[in-house]
Amino acid sequence: xxxxxxxxxxxxxxxxxxxxxxxxxxxxxxxxxxxxxxxxxxxxxxxxxxxxxxxxxxxxxxxxxxxxxxxxxxxxxxxxxxxxxxxxxxxxxxxxxxxxxxxxxxxxxxxxxxxxxxxxxxxxxxxxxxxxxxxxxxxxxxxxxxxxxxxxxxxxxxxxxxxxxxxxxxxxxxxxxxxxxxxxxxxxxxxxxxxxxxxxxxxxxxxxxxxxxxxxxxxxxxxxxxxxxxxxxxxxxxxxxxxxxxxxxxxxxxxxxxxxxxxxxxxxxxxxxxxxxxxxxxxxxxxxxxxxxxxxxxxxxxxxxxxxxxxxxxxxxxxxxxxxxxxxxxxxxxxxxxxxxxxxxxxxxxxxxxxxxxxxxxxxxxxxxxxxxxxxxxxxxxxxxxxxxxxxxxxxxxxxxxxxxxxxxxxxxxxxxxxxxxxxxxxxxxxxxxxxxxxxxxxxxxxxxxxxxxxxxxxxxxxxxxxxxxxxxxxxxxxxxxxxxxxxxxxxxxxxxxxxxxxxxxxxxxxx
Amino acid sequence: xxxxxxxxxxxxxxxxxxxxxxxxxxxxxxxxxxxxxxxxxxxxxxxxxxxxxxxxxxxxxxxxxxxxxxxxxxxxxxxxxxxxxxxxxxxxxxxxxxxxxxxxxxxxxxxxxxxxxxxxxxxxxxxxxxxxxxxxxxxxxxxxxxxxxxxxxxxxxxxxxxxxxxxxxxxxxxxxxxxxxxxxxxxxxxxxxxxxxxxxxxxxxxxxxxxxxxxxxxxxxxxxxxxxxxxxxxx
Numbered sequence: 135x136x137x138x139x140x141x142x143x144x145x146x147x148x149x150x151x152x153x154x155x156x157x158x159x160x161x162x163x164x165x166x167x168x169x170x171x172x173x174x175x176x177x178x179x180x181x182x183x184x185x186x187x188x189x190x191x192x193x194x195x196x197x198x199x200x201x202x203x204x205x206x207x208x209x210x211x212x213x214x215x216x217x218x219x220x221x222x223x224x225x226x227x228x229x230x231x232x233x234x235x236x237x238x239x240x241x242x243x244x245x246x247x248x249x250x251x252x253x254x255x256x257x258x259x260x261x262x263x264x265x266x267x268x269x270x271x272x273x274x275x276x277x278x279x280x281x282x283x284x285x286x287x288x289x290x291x292x293x294x295x296x297x298x299x300x301x302x303x304x305x306x307x308x309x310x311x312x313x314x315x316x317x318x319x320x321x322x323x324x325x326x327x328x329x330x331x332x333x334x335x336x337x338x339x340x341x342x343x344x345x346x347x348x349x350x351x352x353x354x355x356x357x358x359x360x361x362x363x364x365x366x367x368x369x370x371x372x373x374x375x376x377x378x379x380x381x382x383x384x385x386x387x388x389x390x391x392x393x394x395x396x397x398x399x400x401x402x403x404x405x406x407x408x409x410x411x412x413x414x415x416x417x418x419x420x421x422x423x424x425x426x427x428x429x430x431x432x433x434x435x436x437x438x439x440x441x442x443x444x445x446x447x448x449x450x451x452x453x454x455x456x457x458x459x460x461x462x463x464x465x466x467x468x469x470x471x472x473x474x475x476x477x478x479x480x481x482x483x484x485x486x487x488x489x490x491x492x493x494x495x496x497x498x499x500x501x502x503x504x505x506x507x508x509x510x511x512x513x514x515x516x517x518x519x520x521x522x523x524x525x526x527x528x529x530x531x532x533x534x535x536x537x538x539x540x541x542x543x544x545x546x547x548x549x550x551x552x553x554x555x556x557x558x559x560x561x562x563x564x565x566x567x568x569x570x571x572x573x574x575x576x577x578x579x580x581x582x583x584x585x586x587x588x589x590x591x592x593x594x595x596x597x598x599x600x601x602x603x604x605x606x607x608x609x610x611x612x613x614x615x616x617x618x619x620x621x622x623x624x625x626x627x628x629x630x631x632x633x634x635x636x637x638x639x640x641x642x643x644x645x646x
Numbered sequence: 647x648x649x650x651x652x653x654x655x656x657x658x659x660x661x662x663x664x665x666x667x668x669x670x671x672x673x674x675x676x677x678x679x680x681x682x683x684x685x686x687x688x689x690x691x692x693x694x695x696x697x698x699x700x701x702x703x704x705x706x707x708x709x710x711x712x713x714x715x716x717x718x719x720x721x722x723x724x725x726x727x728x729x730x731x732x733x734x735x736x737x738x739x740x741x742x743x744x745x746x747x748x749x750x751x752x753x754x755x756x757x758x759x760x761x762x763x764x765x766x767x768x769x770x771x772x773x774x775x776x777x778x779x780x781x782x783x784x785x786x787x788x789x790x791x792x793x794x795x796x797x798x799x800x801x802x803x804x805x806x807x808x809x810x811x812x813x814x815x816x817x818x819x820x821x822x823x824x825x826x827x828x829x830x831x832x833x834x835x836x837x838x839x840x841x842x843x844x845x846x847x848x849x850x851x852x853x854x855x856x857x858x859x860x861x862x863x864x865x866x867x868x869x870x871x872x873x874x875x876x877x878x879x880x881x
Contacts, residue, residue, distance in 0.1 A: 276723020279692060285712025290741035298728035388692065391712060 169357070172333040175247060175322075176315035179254035180308055186255065186410070187262035187307075188300065189403035192292060194263065195270045196390060197400060205407070209260035211631060212411055216584025217257070217320040218601045219620045222608065223414030224253055224325070226617070233417070249325035254318065255410050258311045265310070268536075269303035270296065282388035288396035305369045313362055320586040324608070334358045335587075343591060418624055421617040430618035439603040439619075440626065443583055446519055446599060451578035453523035458530035458574060462538040514592045521588045526578035533574035537567050569635075576634040580627050600626070647702070648793065648825055652688050654695040654849070661695075661849025663688070667827065671819050671841035673857060674829045677872065681849040682829045686795050689827070690718040701793065717786045718795040721802070724782035725770040731781050732757070732766040738785040749788075756784040760814070776807045783814060787822075794819065794826045801831070812838050833860050833873060845869060 194202065212220075227233050228244045244252070273295060281291050319335045326332050334354050341351040421427055430436060541563055589599045598606070600623045607616035648667040655661070661681050674682045687693040691711030699707045706714050725734050735756055739749045757763045760780040770778055779799050786794055800811045812828075816839045819826040828839065836843045836857045843860065845853040845868055853868035865873060 274723055276720065277726060279720070280723065280726065282692070283690070283711045283718055284738055284741060285710075286741045290737075290743075294726060294729060294737065294743075389710065391710070 168332060168334055168337055171331055172316055175250050175333065176312050179251055179258065179315040180311040182251060183255050183258040183262045183311055184304065184308060186259050186406050187266055189399060190407055191263045191266035191270065192296060193400040193403045195267060196288065208411065208415070209263055211628065212256065212260045216601050216623055216627065218586050218604050219418055219624050220256055220414055221253060221321060221324050222617060222620050223418040224256065226417035227413045228252065233413070245325055246331050250321055250331065253321040253325055254315050256414060258314060259410060262307050262311060265307040266300060266303060269299050273299050278388045281390060285391050287391045287393050291390050309366050309369050312365065316362060317358065339591065418620055421614065421621055427618045427621065430615055435603065436619060436622065439598050439600045440622070442597055443600040446522060447579050447582040450519045450522035450526065450582035451575055453520065454526040454530050454578040455575050457523065457527055458534055461531060462534050466538055466542045515597065518588050518592055522582035522585050526581040529577045529581060530574040533577060534570050537570040541566060572634050576631045579630055579634065583627055649698060649700040651698040652695040653697050654684060654688055654693060659849060663851055665844060665851045665854060667825060669823060669825050671816060671826045671828060671839045673836035673839060673841065673843045674827060674846060675833060675836060675843060675872065676846035678831065680846050682846050683797055684849070685846065686718065686797050686827065686829055690716055690795055715791050716793040716795060717789050717791045719782050719786065719797065719799040721798045725778055727770050730766070731762060731768050734770065734781055735784045735788055738789045752788050756787040759787060760784040775803050776811060779811060783818065787818065792824060794824050796826065796828045798829050809838065815839065837861055845872060
């Protein structure tokens with residue numbers, strides 16, 4: 135159904151477009167600069183994220199140190215920290231009057247490419263680390279046992295064991311991060327610093343919000359989808375197939391031979407983490423101890439915004455989870471049933487396709503479509519909910535797919551021989567899939583809670599969510615108040631995340 | 647001589663192995679779940695026990711697996727699927743795969759010994775089960791460790807092939823004067839390779855005899871229960 139929705143929204147956009155005028159867009163140098171910059175920053179961000187993530191993942195896998203599980207949890211949270219909050223944190227640390235400038239006296243050129251890169255690495259390096267750790271989990275214990283027996287040092291282990299598994303995971307991770315950076319909105323809008331470094335997604339927003347030029351917006355949207363598709367196809371063609379079959383059992387570890395060089399590298403990797411991930415986090419929580427904080431807490435607008443945010447996030451996460459579940463079950467049903475078999479991967483790819491279609495475009499198309507159907511503007515609430523749900527779908531799928539697939543692969547014959555079907559099967563599977571479902575719900579919830587793009591387009595007087603409120607405060611240079619609101623937002627996020635991944639997810643597995 | 651007096655506890659399994667193992671082949675027998683592999687893992691350094699583990703009067707207990715004078719062959723996962731046969735053998739000499747001329751010759755010699763010279767550039771996926779285990783034995787040969795531990799490495803092979811491999815192990819043990827420990831669940835294996843036999847029950851060594859007692863008319867009392875059903879099937 136949602137595929138139809140997406141198609142309709144694109145079509146609605148196209149109806150307002152004028153193909154004849156497109157050729158004139160193509161000849162504009164501004165457009166080409168946009169495309170070039172979008173590609174360039176996405177490429178740099180994703181490469182940088184991956185280059186840092188590889189040693190960090192290796193370090194986290196091999197060493198157990200104090201705070202390791204805390205760091206892993208921090209990584210899983212930093213993926214879904216509302217972008218606007220993270221941006222605020224980065225500004226506090228690296229900004230003109232930020233900590234870095236105060237301590238060292240160096241003025242860091244935050245606005246522009248460096249700022250964008252910094253923010254993107256902050257968001258995506260932890261994501262990359264988690265993806266790579268998933269790849270590490272696929273390495274059979276036997277290989278580590280053998281490496282231990284033969285006295286491999288870290289470099290040999292990396293070269294002969296880890297690399298051949300990472301190689302399969304890297305292209306997928308690259309595409310994912312590239313897409314996220316390519317269509318990054320809030321980061322570029324607030325740290326881009328002018329038209330010189332602007333991306334297609336921001337241009338779409340500007341065309342829609344300020345010029346209400348549907349023609350241009352639809353053209354830009356199509357261009358973005360096209361570029362993403364080409365890149366995704368290209369990388370997937372080159373990439374070896376990745377068989378996801380992560381083991382649910384905790385593996386026994388064997389201590390690989392340590393060396394001085396390996397220690398040094400690990401320390402460097404760790405320092406990278408300290409530089410990129412930790413300071414903004416600390417900066418975000420800093421204002422909690424100021425007097426302004428209590429003052430902000432008593433403001434009515436804040437609590438209204440919290441209410442609006444929750445009213446959007448919960449239905450959105452719920453819809454997203456339902457969509458994701460039906461995707462999983464469908465894909466699983468198709469798996470291994472003769473001709474239907476190819477559909478299982480197709481469906482998964484379809485879910486990931488959403489990353490390519492800019493959320494703003496879906497939202498606008500949907501809005502236009504609903505307007506044509508005669509529904510009034512008051513239903514913009516549901517548009518926001520719906521688009522948020524769809525946007526969270528790739529992440530939901532990523533959380534649930536491997537677990538559901540594994541269940542199918544291992545127990546299918548057992549289930550079918552015992553005649554366990556439908557509801558009774560759900561009941562038997564629940565304890566096993568529970569944690570990943572809860573994780574998926576928590577992710578969807580946090581993503582909708584932190585959403586800036588859709589709400590920025592549709593937010594009106596009556597509908598100001600927490601991130602939008604924060605954005606308005608920053609826009610009005612009320613930074614201190616904004617920082618306090620950010621604390622509220624992130625506490626809300628963390629609270630809900632912990633609540634859902636622990637309470638609904640049952641026992642907490644701190645897995646890589 | 648390998649002197650073992652090791653304790654190991656895991657949940658409700660409490661093992662205490664006390665035995666002295668001489669040069670030559672010794673077969674470890676016992677029903678599944680009685681702790682044969684556990685003993686091998688303790689010796690190999692893949693599990694940490696406490697007590698005494700001496701080889702030639704030197705304690706091995708504090709050493710990590712790669713510094714012990716031991717090569718272990720497992721039931722599976724002995725080879726790296728991403729490396730060729732040659733690399734899989736060579737990596738036993740240098741974890742960085744940087745070999746000098748003499749070491750290269752040794753790899754070539756080991757591949758000759760195991761009749762794998764023609765397969766040097768193949769990947770493990772292209773090998774049969776027997777060939778794959780022969781590659782692992784070639785690696786044992788180049789590593790020149792005096793103790794060889796075998797954790798049912800041939801249990802997935804056909805009877806004929808299995809016999810052939812056991813014969814290879816016996817030959818290697820005799821030629822290089824190794825101390826070899828072979829875990830098996832078939833008493834016929836012990837008869838085939840000769841040497842001594844150890845029976846393990848509930849984490850303890852309950853008998854340590856020459857292997858031909860298994861074939862004699864009067865099997866020691868410790869073995870009768872274990873052999874009860876298997877003797878009727880093998881004889």
